[in-house]
Amino acid sequence: MKRFFAILAALTAISGGCSGNVRITVGDQVAPAGGEAVVVARIERSEVWRYYLPVKYSLLQFRLGEGRDRGAYTDLSGYTAVSVPVPAKPGIYPLATHYCDSWTGDEASVQASVYVFDPARPVVAVDLDCIDFSGSQAGQSQRRALATAGEKADIIYFTRRDIDEHAKIHELMKSSKFPDGPILMWERKRFHIVFEDKHFAGETISIPTRVQFETRMESQIPELKKILPKLAVGICDSTAAAKTFMAAGLKCVVIGQAEASGYVQRFASWSDLASKGL
Numbered sequence: 001m002k003r004f005f006a007i008l009a010a011l012t013a014i015s016g017g018c019s020g021n022v023r024i025t026v027g028d029q030v031a032p033a034g035g036e037a038v039v040v041a042r043i044e045r046s047e048v049w050r051y052y053l054p055v056k057y058s059l060l061q062f063r064l065g066e067g068r069d070r071g072a073y074t075d076l077s078g079y080t081a082v083s084v085p086v087p088a089k090p091g092i093y094p095l096a097t098h099y100c101d102s103w104t105g106d107e108a109s110v111q112a113s114v115y116v117f118d119p120a121r122p123v124v125a126v127d128l129d130c131i132d133f134s135g136s137q138a139g140q141s142q143r144r145a146l147a148t149a150g151e152k153a154d155i156i157y158f159t160r161r162d163i164d165e166h167a168k169i170h171e172l173m174k175s176s177k178f179p180d181g182p183i184l185m186w187e188r189k190r191f192h193i194v195f196e197d198k199h200f201a202g203e204t205i206s207i208p209t210r211v212q213f214e215t216r217m218e219s220q221i222p223e224l225k226k227i228l229p230k231l232a233v234g235i236c237d238s239t240a241a242a243k244t245f246m247a248a249g250l251k252c253v254v255i256g257q258a259e260a261s262g263y264v265q266r267f268a269s270w271s272d273l274a275s276k277g278l
Contacts, residue, residue: 028182054078150179
């Protein structure tokens, strides 16, 4: 049974209650049009200033746009996941996540975005950490280059920045007129969906029952390529990002003199890329 997986990035919200602060982490999601997103979220509570512990065995509810509520319980680490069908029309859809403590009545909510892409449309990965949103001349060249790329392809940004910065980065993108796109972490915890066989009317059907998380981290790009087969290009100006893109099988577009070998296209500057295009 084929499943489309959403990719965890992060967008953090904090809501206070009488028994402490609750923090829900659920990030920008990426899914193919007409498929499914497996939305991964985490909930934590702080009883001591800035010290958060996972909230285990608690219900989180999810709603995509005007769709139906879906719920799932957290594990020992405060993680949970739920499968959410996404529309057949590409676009950006609001995802609301809600928590209500069954003992205290404390509530917390956060809204993230699901980026629904057309699998037939090209996708470009960009190293967000090399982007300058300050309005400098270099930043303007980056904006023009990515705006040109965005006319023919969807864009996904990758970063190592802390998760509580992602909402601010989206605001900077908008104010600086950079093309919008989901912000994802370079790595996330490896997980897989656990299926169980259920018997209905003499037929055996495998249905997803829970998400099993592992301690090790892994690149998100290989899973993205499964759901977006035209994700083929990564743009960066650093050696580390170039190696990551190359290891994932992407054609690497390198700005400047960063070290890279293999299938590489080089541009002297972002201005050069902006004028010539991919």
